[in-house]
Amino acid sequence: RYYGVEYIDGLLADLGVSSHHFDDETRGFSFRFEAPLDMRMNKRAGITAADILNDYDEERLADILYLYGELKQSRRIASTIVKARGQKTYKTTNDLLTTIEPFFQRAREKKDMAKMFQALRIEVNHEMDALKEMLMAATELLRPGGRLSVITYHSLEDRMVKNIMKSGNIEGKVKQDFFGRIETPFRLVNNKVITASNDEQERNPRSRSAKLRIAEKKANE
Known part of the structure; x- marks a missing residue:
């Protein structure tokens, strides 16, 4: 809004906590x-x-x-x-x-x-509230064909991301139209979640828990 941007073509969210916070001895994160x-x-x-x-x-x-x-x-x-x-x-x-x-x-x-x-x-x-707010905002702001890509690190946030991409809501409540098609603003790009390869895990042990989900905003039907 500050720059007058109404829609975006893509959003990449990395939900991992910055190592800066963990390494700061005064913050109490570790x-x-x-x-x-x-x-x-x-x-x-x-x-x-x-x-x-x-x-x-x-x-x-x-x-x-x-x-x-x-x-x-x-x-x-x-x-x-x-x-x-x-x-x-x-x-x-x-x-x-x-x-x-x-x-x-x-x-x-x-x-x-x-x-x-x-x-x-x-x-x-209030990280779960912030994640919910971001996912709902992305649903509104992405153009048709725009991509939502999210890297998650634990099951709670992964479940929220999976739900919004599959059903269009945080709770994962599936709604179907007259023909039995699921009503959701997204189309999954990767039906199976993307995880780190063995080589990547060796280079960066923290990536073992990372999961990447990608969805594309559907055109208005």
């Missing part, structure tokens, strides 16, 4: 560093990870850990966090790690800790 539990992309707005750990009730906290982190022990972890904060306020990453380390087996410790931090980061920054 369990590798002792840092304040912040995790805000925009440090001038919103709640912090510490606010969530100290203020959310047990049920809400457990739901976040399960939905955004896919942690199977989310209920037990949330219960332990709530009990521990009665003795000490959560301020730094080490405060959190001290509480949750007993839940993670050494073989999967780093992966599960990454899921824990991912869940808090998604909640702090």
Whole structure:
């Protein structure tokens, strides 16, 4: 709108978090560093990870850990966090790690800790709401024949992208016309999601979880 652009020919969205955030020891995005539990992309707005750990009730906290982190022990972890904060306020990453380390087996410790931090980061920054807003905006702004290409990194965001491309809505509710054709503004370019090759995975281990989906905007019918 600022430049007077009404429609676009294509949109490429890479939903991965910038390594700049993880490598900044002061932001609290990574369990590798002792840092304040912040995790805000925009440090001038919103709640912090510490606010969530100290203020959310047990049920809400457990739901976040399960939905955004896919942690199977989310209920037990949330219960332990709530009990521990009665003795000490959560301020730094080490405060959190001290509480949750007993839940993670050494073989999967780093992966599960990454899921824990991912869940808090998604909640702090309302990432799912931002993704929904972007996908709906793309639906309106793409010209007929325009391409929507999205790189996802975890199942929650991948499901939203797949739904919008296949059904035209975030929930994935399929609507059909009189002839049984699915009513959606998009046509899938790749029916099967594109994943990284073995060679690419060797060069960049982070690409192992990346999935690329591409859809083309249908002409007005």
